[in-house]
Amino acid sequence: MGGDHAPEAVVAGALQAAPLLHKxxxxxxxxxxxxxxxxxxxxxxxEIVHASEVIEMHEGPxxxxxxxxxxxxxxxxxxVKEGRACAMVSAGNTGAATAVSLITWRQVRGVRRxxxxxxxxxxxxxxxxxxxxxxxxxxxxxxxxxxxxxxxxAQLVLGREQPKVHLLNIGxxxxxxxxxxxxxxxxxxxxxxxxxxxxxxxxxxxxxxxxVCDAFVGNIVLKTGEGVAExxxxxxxxxxxxxxxARLMYLPLRRLMAPLRKLLDYSEHGGSPLLGLNGLCxxxxxxxxxxxxxxxxxxxxxxVEHGLVDCIRSSFADRQENGR
Amino acid sequence: MGGDHAPEAVVAGALQAAPLLHKxxxxxxxxxxxxxxxxxxxxxxxEIVHASEVIEMHEGPxxxxxxxxxxxxxxxxxxVKEGRACAMVSAGNTGAATAVSLITWRQVRGVRRxxxxxxxxxxxxxxxxxxxxxxxxxxxxxxxxxxxxxxxxAQLVLGREQPKVHLLNIGxxxxxxxxxxxxxxxxxxxxxxxxxxxxxxxxxxxxxxxxVCDAFVGNIVLKTGEGVAExxxxxxxxxxxxxxxARLMYLPLRRLMAPLRKLLDYSEHGGSPLLGLNGLCxxxxxxxxxxxxxxxxxxxxxxVEHGLVDCIRSSFADRQENGR
Numbered sequence: 283m284g285g286d287h288a289p290e291a292v293v294a295g296a297l298q299a300a301p302l303l304h305k306x307x308x309x310x311x312x313x314x315x316x317x318x319x320x321x322x323x324x325x326x327x328x329e330i331v332h333a334s335e336v337i338e339m340h341e342g343p344x345x346x347x348x349x350x351x352x353x354x355x356x357x358x359x360x361x362v363k364e365g366r367a368c369a370m371v372s373a374g375n376t377g378a379a380t381a382v383s384l385i386t387w388r389q390v391r392g393v394r395r396x397x398x399x400x401x402x403x404x405x406x407x408x409x410x411x412x413x414x415x416x417x418x419x420x421x422x423x424x425x426x427x428x429x430x431x432x433x434x435x436a437q438l439v440l441g442r443e444q445p446k447v448h449l450l451n452i453g454x455x456x457x458x459x460x461x462x463x464x465x466x467x468x469x470x471x472x473x474x475x476x477x478x479x480x481x482x483x484x485x486x487x488x489x490x491x492x493x494v495c496d497a498f499v500g501n502i503v504l505k506t507g508e509g510v511a512e513x514x515x516x517x518x519x520x521x522x523x524x525x526x527x528a529r530l531m532y533l534p535l536r537r538l539m540a541p542l543r544k545l546l547d548y549s550e551h552g553g554s555p556l557l558g559l560n561g562l563c564x565x566x567x568x569x570x571x572x573x574x575x576x577x578x579x580x581x582x583x584x585x586v587e588h589g590l591v592d593c594i595r596s597s598f599a600d601r602q603e604n605g606r
Numbered sequence: 607m608g609g610d611h612a613p614e615a616v617v618a619g620a621l622q623a624a625p626l627l628h629k630x631x632x633x634x635x636x637x638x639x640x641x642x643x644x645x646x647x648x649x650x651x652x653e654i655v656h657a658s659e660v661i662e663m664h665e666g667p668x669x670x671x672x673x674x675x676x677x678x679x680x681x682x683x684x685x686v687k688e689g690r691a692c693a694m695v696s697a698g699n700t701g702a703a704t705a706v707s708l709i710t711w712r713q714v715r716g717v718r719r720x721x722x723x724x725x726x727x728x729x730x731x732x733x734x735x736x737x738x739x740x741x742x743x744x745x746x747x748x749x750x751x752x753x754x755x756x757x758x759x760a761q762l763v764l765g766r767e768q769p770k771v772h773l774l775n776i777g778x779x780x781x782x783x784x785x786x787x788x789x790x791x792x793x794x795x796x797x798x799x800x801x802x803x804x805x806x807x808x809x810x811x812x813x814x815x816x817x818v819c820d821a822f823v824g825n826i827v828l829k830t831g832e833g834v835a836e837x838x839x840x841x842x843x844x845x846x847x848x849x850x851x852a853r854l855m856y857l858p859l860r861r862l863m864a865p866l867r868k869l870l871d872y873s874e875h876g877g878s879p880l881l882g883l884n885g886l887c888x889x890x891x892x893x894x895x896x897x898x899x900x901x902x903x904x905x906x907x908x909x910v911e912h913g914l915v916d917c918i919r920s921s922f923a924d925r926q927e928n929g930r
Contacts, residue, residue, distance in 0.1 A: 342781065405837060418776065418784035452742065452825040457666070460742035460822045482829030486837040498784045499826055501776040505806030506827050510834040513729060513810040514866065521862045534855045535862075538845045542838065 283311040283336040283354040284374015286568050292373055293319040295575025300325045303583055308367055310358040311336070333357035336374075339568060343377035347385070355379055359386040362561040368586045371553065371578050373566035380416045380556055380565075387561035390591070392598030395420055396558035397428045397497070398565060399435050400504060401551045406489035408551075410436050411450075414500040416556055422465035425449065425494045429470060430597050431557040432492035438588035439555075439581065444475070445491035450499060451479035462496070470494070511546050515539070552581030555590075562591055607635040607660040607678040608698015610892050616697055617643040619899025624649045627907055632691055635660070635678040657681035660698075663892060667701035671709070679703055683710040686885040692910045695877065695902050697890035704740045704880055704889075711885035714915070716922030719744055720882035721752045721821070722889060723759050724828060725875045730813035732875075734760050735774075738824040740880055746789035749773065749818045753794060754921050755881040756816035762912035763879075763905060768799070769815035774823060775803035786820070794818070835870050839863070876905030879914070886915055 283289055293309065293316055300307050306327050309316050313332045324330070335350040337343075347356060355374060359382045361367040372379045376398075384396055397413035412432040417424065429447040436445040449467055451459045456467060458479060470476040482503065485493055495503070518539070522532045544550060553566040553574070564582045566574055607613055617633065617640055624631050630651050633640050637656045648654070659674040661667075671680060679698060683706045685691040696703045700722075708720055721737035736756040741748065753771040760769040773791055775783045780791060782803060794800040806827065809817055819827070842863070846856045868874060877890040877898070888906045890898055 340779070405841070415776070450826065452739070452822055452829075455664070460820075463822065482826045483833035483836075485830075486833040496784075498776055498787065499823060502774065502806045502823055502826055503830050505776075506809075506830045507834045509807035509810040510831045511838060512807075514835060514838050514870075517729070517866050518862060521865070531858045532862075535859050538842060538856075538859075541845070542841050546838075 283315070283333070284339070284372050284379075284568075285566065285570050286339070286373075287571060288373060289315050289319050291570060291572050292575050294572035295570070296328070296579065297325065298572055298576040299579035300328050302580060303327065304587070305368065305583075307579070308358075308361060310361070310370075311354040331357060331361065337378045339375050341375060341378065343375060343381040346375070346378055347382055353378075353382075355382045356386075359383055359561070359563070362563075363387060369562035369564065369582050371564045371566065371575070371582055373553075373568060373570040373575065373578075376415060376565055376568075379563055383556055383559050383561060383563045387559040390558055390560055390595050390598055392602050393427050393431070393558040393594075395424050395427070396556055397424075397431060398500075398554045398556050399432050400500070400554040401440070402485070402504070402507065403546055403551075404486045404490070409485060409490040410440065410492045411500055411503060412492060412494055412557070413497040414504055414554060415497050418497040418501075420496040422462055422469060425466040425496070426469050426473070427558065427598075428494045429473070429476070429492060430601065431594050432494065433475060434590060434593045434597060435555060435557060435585070436491050438590050438593060439585050442491045446477040447473070447475050447492045447494060448477050448480040448485075448490055450482065450485070450493050450495040450503070452481065454479050454481060454484075466494075515543070515546075550577060553578030555582075555585060557590075557594060560591065560595075562586065607639075607657075608663070608696050608703075608892075609890065609894050610663070610697075611895060612697060613639050613643050615894060615896050616899050618896035619894070620652070620903065621649065622896055622900040623903035624652050626904060627651065628911070629692065629907075631903070632682075632685060634682040634685070634694075655681060655685065661702045663699050665699060665702065667699060667705040670699070670702055671706055677702075677706075679706045680710075683707055683885070683887075686887075687711060693886035693888065693906050695888045695890065695899070695906055697877075697892060697894040697899065697902075700739060700889055700892075703887055707880055707883050707885060707887045711883040714882055714884055714919050714922055716926050717751050717755070717882040717918075719748050719751070720880055721748075721755060722824075722878045722880050723756050724824070724878040725764070726809070726828070726831065727870055727875075728810045728814070733809060733814040734764065734816045735824055735827060736816065736818055736881070737821040738828055738878055739821050742821040742825075744820040746786055746793060749790040749820070750793050750797070751882065751922075752818045753797070753800070753816060754925065755918050756818065757799060758914060758917045758921060759879060759881060759909070760815050762914050762917060763909050766815045770801040771797075771799050771816045771818060772801050772804040772809075772814055774806065774809070774817050774819040774827070776805065778803050778805060778808075790818075839867070839870075874901060877902030879906075879909060881914075881918060884915065884919075886910065 333354040395417040399412040400414035553564040657678040719741040723736040724738035877888040
């Protein structure tokens with residue numbers, strides 16, 4: 283029920299993904315509305331689970347969850363907790379999806395705060411930015427947890443071998459940054475997979491696996507990147523003549539922009555997983571279209587089949603044994 | 607003597623600006639090296655002031671300033687303090703330029719920390735991002751000071767009337783953000799010129815005058831923006847055929863990219879002023895070419911002629927009288 287184009291885009295994406303899913307797909311929300319969009323004859327592996335309420339995009343998460351006990355988000359998180367579902371996917375209110383996942387599933391033992399991992403496109407196959415929005419008031423120690431969780435995802439879902447971790451900072455030298463970044467650097471440095479600082483400019487120029495930061499900075503990176511990309515692409519588009527023969531001269535440009543638009547298109551990347559909890563929630567962009575939802579469901583299936591949550595759980599168990 | 611292309615680019619830019627300057631221009635650095643580049647016959651209003659040492663780009667600022675008493679930065683800051691110069695311009699080590707300005711001139715009464723104001727291009731004439739790099743460990747109260755200083759610059763140098771101030775945040779609603787942003791929002795809200803939060807994406811889409819943040823976040827915005835812009839423009843460029851007839855089909859593209867490249871070109875914008883001190887230092891990009899230095903000198907002249915430092919000083923005197 284969540285997202286700017288829900289339930290239409292969400293249901294359409296789910297139906298597109300259904301034939302490619304190895305398990306049953308549960309559509310959680312108002313049965314009538316879902317049936318209106320999906321039709322009454324659902325594919326064999328798709329089932330509706332009724333939830334009478336919806337948390338809107340701009341509601342305060344904690345208050346909304348307290349008031350709406352039968353929201354689609356609460357019901358879906360409950361299904362995962364009861365073992366009736368392996369994971370959930372939402373394009374709704376990010377704060378509410380994070381809060382309900384945290385309250386219902388709780389942190390993996392050893393993890394203080396959950397984090398959202400976002401796949402950012404770049405020249406070299408992209409990198410994973412973590413935390414992209416779950417825990418804005420993080421502690422420098424949390425960045426080490428984010429690194430461990432991000433590495434698990436990069437390895438299992440993105441197929442990166444021995445993923446390296448960099449700290450997003452305002453200079454490359456070890457001594458750079460504010461007090462928070464310096465402390466995080468000191469803690470990260472104790473781990474063999476840590477490869478030092480990286481600046482906001484360089485993440486796009488070279489190959490990186492996992493880049494850690496707090497959620498405030500992560501959100502700024504995501505949004506600034508999106509803003510600059512739109513600004514540039516629209517500036518180019520605005521200058522192309524709309525009519526007349528001159529327009530034809532710009533046809534090669536279209537061919538040239540297409541792969542770039544595809545690269546920058548968030549709907550290709552299948553949503554962003556919320557990591558560090560005893561359950562998996564994939565959070566999609568509020569503007570998600572059917573393709574974005576479809577890809578998010580498929581990426582979530584990959585994460586589930588590779589045992590992502592168990593892998594994170596055992597990484598933290600190992601760390602605790604080793605006294606970290 | 608500072609910058610990746612110094613002293614050649616710096617001296618060339620200075621000589622380009624000289625005919626347009628209403629006061630004498632002092633070139634501070636190693637006389638021999640400057641003369642080698644500039645020739646012995648300098649324009650009438652250009653003079654060399656000898657400084658025997660140079661702080662390199664990657665030296666630790668505080669330690670370097672202590673060790674190199676006769677650095678070009680220290681000598682230039684001294685000239686401003688003695689009243690022999692109105693302002694200084696540097697393309698060198700930003701940390702060292704900030705530190706030497708702070709140590710030599712001290713804060714304007716009422717200002718806790720200085721800030722760098724950076725002009726960011728956007729669809730609507732750009733906006734001023736402050737702090738873009740001077741004080742990474744700021745306090746939420748400092749953001750109110752940055753707003754006051756940024757407004758003075760936006761008004762006097764960029765010609766914005768009654769400039770509005772927005773807080774860079776991870777959501778538009780008043781309640782959004784981490785603890786730092788929430789506290790800053792509460793303090794900014796007491797001022798009539800404050801217009802609420804703005805997200806990293808939206809700053810490029812609409813008209814904004816002054817956007818405040820701490821220097822860590824400001825640096826991340828600047829560098830991410832630069833990285834994304836380069837990534838996109840290079841991706842487009844890489845796809846254009848380099849030879850053959852096909853190349854001709856892409857000629858209209860060049861015409862189309864030129865204004866965009868100009869818009870994104872930092873060398874157009876004349877450097878970034880360091881504000882809040884009893885003296886004015888304009889900090890240029892390390893990669894500055896002659897045009898960047900020329901424009902920085904002209905923007906600095908505008909700031910000096912409009913009495914920027916005095917204006918900031920009287921703004922803070924008024925605020926103190928009003929008990930803020």
